Amino acid sequence: MCGIMGYVGDKNTTAIILDGLAKHEHRTYDSAGIAVIADGKIHETRTIGRISKLAKKVKEEHFSNGFGIGHTRCATHGEVTENNAHPHISSDNKVVLVHNGIIDNAQEIRTDLEAKGITFHTETDTESAVQYLAYVYEGDPKEAITKLTKRIRGSYALVIMFSDKKDEIWTASKGSSIVVGHTNKEGFCASDPSALLEFTNDIWFMDDNELALINKDGCKFFDFDGVEHFKETMHLDWNATMANRGNYAHYMLKEIHEQPHTVAQTLLGRVADNKVDLSNDLDWTPEQAKGWKRIHFVACGTSHYATVSAAHIMETFGTFDIRTEIASEYSYRNIPIGPDTLAIFVTQSGETSDTLLAARLAKSKGAKCLVITNVRDSTIHREVGDALITPAGPEIGVAATKTYTAQLTMLVLLGMYLAKLRGNLKEETEIRLIEGLTSMPAKLASLLEQEQEENIEKIARNFADAKGFFYMGRSLAYPPCLEGALKLKEISYLLAEAYPAGEMKHGPIALLDKDHPIIALVPKNILWEKTMSNIEEYMEKGSPIIAVATVEDEEISRYTKNIIYTPETEPELFSFVAAIPLQLFAYYIARQRGCDIDMPRNLVKAVTV
Numbered sequence: 331m332c333g334i335m336g337y338v339g340d341k342n343t344t345a346i347i348l349d350g351l352a353k354h355e356h357r358t359y360d361s362a363g364i365a366v367i368a369d370g371k372i373h374e375t376r377t378i379g380r381i382s383k384l385a386k387k388v389k390e391e392h393f394s395n396g397f398g399i400g401h402t403r404c405a406t407h408g409e410v411t412e413n414n415a416h417p418h419i420s421s422d423n424k425v426v427l428v429h430n431g432i433i434d435n436a437q438e439i440r441t442d443l444e445a446k447g448i449t450f451h452t453e454t455d456t457e458s459a460v461q462y463l464a465y466v467y468e469g470d471p472k473e474a475i476t477k478l479t480k481r482i483r484g485s486y487a488l489v490i491m492f493s494d495k496k497d498e499i500w501t502a503s504k505g506s507s508i509v510v511g512h513t514n515k516e517g518f519c520a521s522d523p524s525a526l527l528e529f530t531n532d533i534w535f536m537d538d539n540e541l542a543l544i545n546k547d548g549c550k551f552f553d554f555d556g557v558e559h560f561k562e563t564m565h566l567d568w569n570a571t572m573a574n575r576g577n578y579a580h581y582m583l584k585e586i587h588e589q590p591h592t593v594a595q596t597l598l599g600r601v602a603d604n605k606v607d608l609s610n611d612l613d614w615t616p617e618q619a620k621g622w623k624r625i626h627f628v629a630c631g632t633s634h635y636a637t638v639s640a641a642h643i644m645e646t647f648g649t650f651d652i653r654t655e656i657a658s659e660y661s662y663r664n665i666p667i668g669p670d671t672l673a674i675f676v677t678q679s680g681e682t683s684d685t686l687l688a689a690r691l692a693k694s695k696g697a698k699c700l701v702i703t704n705v706r707d708s709t710i711h712r713e714v715g716d717a718l719i720t721p722a723g724p725e726i727g728v729a730a731t732k733t734y735t736a737q738l739t740m741l742v743l744l745g746m747y748l749a750k751l752r753g754n755l756k757e758e759t760e761i762r763l764i765e766g767l768t769s770m771p772a773k774l775a776s777l778l779e780q781e782q783e784e785n786i787e788k789i790a791r792n793f794a795d796a797k798g799f800f801y802m803g804r805s806l807a808y809p810p811c812l813e814g815a816l817k818l819k820e821i822s823y824l825l826a827e828a829y830p831a832g833e834m835k836h837g838p839i840a841l842l843d844k845d846h847p848i849i850a851l852v853p854k855n856i857l858w859e860k861t862m863s864n865i866e867e868y869m870e871k872g873s874p875i876i877a878v879a880t881v882e883d884e885e886i887s888r889y890t891k892n893i894i895y896t897p898e899t900e901p902e903l904f905s906f907v908a909a910i911p912l913q914l915f916a917y918y919i920a921r922q923r924g925c926d927i928d929m930p931r932n933l934v935k936a937v938t939v
């Protein structure tokens with residue numbers, strides 16, 4: 331997924347853009363480029379590879395002042411070459427732009443313009459936009475851009491400069507996100523809001539079919555017919571330090587370590603006196619809650635696995651008819667959805683297109699919709715309205731960690747609150763779980779102590795050459811296996827399968843051997859004996875065992891020496907204490923294997939296509 335940074339102001343434009351691009355480094359990219367306009371001329375530098383390489387190249391060419399745009403490209407149309415890297419400049423050298431998204435009718439526009447004698451220089455779809463703009467430009471940028479938006483089809487966040495318009499940056503957005511900010515005679519735009527945090531927390535999220543003009547005096551917003559409108563700024567309660575790696579080797583490790591804090595933050599204001607209360611977030615009445623006969627959780631990836639844990643927990647309260655659905659399937663099946671459905675969409679980024687499409691479907695069928703997201707005012711939040719915002723702060727590592735436990739926390743609170751509104755939450759259950767949740771930050775902190783981490787690192791070192799892993803647990807200990815296996819797959823590129831321990835014998839047992847270790851999740855208070863009897867059987871097939879067991883479980887050492895102990899907790903809350911060991915295990919395996927942990931191959935932080 332490409333990244334964009336734009337700047338207009340009196341500071342070192344090049345440095346600010348390069349720094350802003352570096353803040354997008356967690357997005358997969360293959361090449362990068364920057365263009366600055368100074369003295370009416372476009373100065374451009376592009377390169378294949380890292381932003382650090384671009385920075386060296388830019389220095390050699392000595393340009394720094396002016397106003398400019400930068401881009402990190404993840405190739406879709408055209409190979410990974412310097413020539414295909416953005417920014418792209420029109421043949422008459424008057425317009426320069428960067429683009430995220432895909433222009434569907436690029437070829438048609440190109441053929442038209444080539445017939446008019448315009449020469450194209452790249453293989454990209456983006457070039458059709460810049461050449462078309464130059465073709466229709468008669469000195470009025472807004473007029474030319476509105477013409478462009480009527481001519482192109484597809485999804486785009488475009489950031490555009492005209493060489494004869496000093497200190498002006500234009501953006502156009504449709505189906506691809508971009509944020510804009512302004513402070514003290516400086517204007518910015520970026521793909522990722524965290525790139526603007528060191529300048530301002532008050533930003534504008536561009537809507538679909540919207541244009542913006544950014545200059546030193548401020549920002550103006552227009553629709554695609556060029557009509558200006560007022561737009562409220564959104565205040566981001568994130569800070570720049572949250573988006574820094576600090577002394578950690580990777581963002582993922584830093585974010586794993588932030589979890590005691592983020593879980594505590596999520597509880598804040600929602601629990602008091604051993605009671606759950608979400609009335610500050612939701613204006614639901616008991617009558618409404620009783621009217622929802624079906625609960626649909628809809629999400630992708632880690633967010634989906636958080637909902638699977640939540641559904642297992644909510645089942646224990648009784649009376650809920652719950653489905654946990656993968657968003658990319660939800661929209662294409664004939665699942666009954668109606669006004670008696672409460673559809674809950676969980677998405678860290680708030681930009682995942684499958685989840686967004688599923689939300690639109692549920693809304694159109696009259697379901698009551700709610701979003702749980704980490705990004706306030708993200709697209710799904712704006713479209714759905716009702717939301718619970720997880721206060722995990724920006725998550726930079728592609729592999730979700732702290733947002734997963736923040737989602738878990740919010741989901742457990744929501745499940746309890748709903749049950750309470752429906753009159754189904756026993757007082758002793760509420761007290762027991764709230765006590766469990768409030769003691770959770772301390773328990774998570776104990777899992778991050780140096781000794782614990784060293785033990786996990788050592789186990790990971792011993793197993794880094796395995797061909798694949800099986801994660802097993804039963805009942806409430808099964809959903810965390812799904813998330814643990816996903817973590818390992820995405821950052822270490824090893825096959826990892828999660829199975830309910832009792833299900834292995836129905837086929838996958840055939841795969842067990844010494845090269846396929848089993849990670850057995852065996853908390854003392856969740857079907858310990860049944861799980862261990864399964865594990866014993868699987869050990870006979872030669873698979874080594876790594877046990878995630880409850881502290882002081884002495885019996886487990888009869889089965890294996892590879893033990894990761896977790897603190898005792900309520901069975902319903904086991905997913906929390908399982909999360910950190912499994913995240914650390916995946917992290918250290920990936921580290922042993924020399925993988926690019928924060929930017930795993932083929933993955934992006936938000937899947938917006």
Ligand code: M6R
Pocket residue numbers: 630631632633634676677678679680681682685728729730731820933934935936937
């Ligand atoms: O932003 P979302 O929560 O909607 O993202 C969903 C998945 O793409 C995401 O969880 C993905 O699986 C992560 N890479 C997991 O670490």
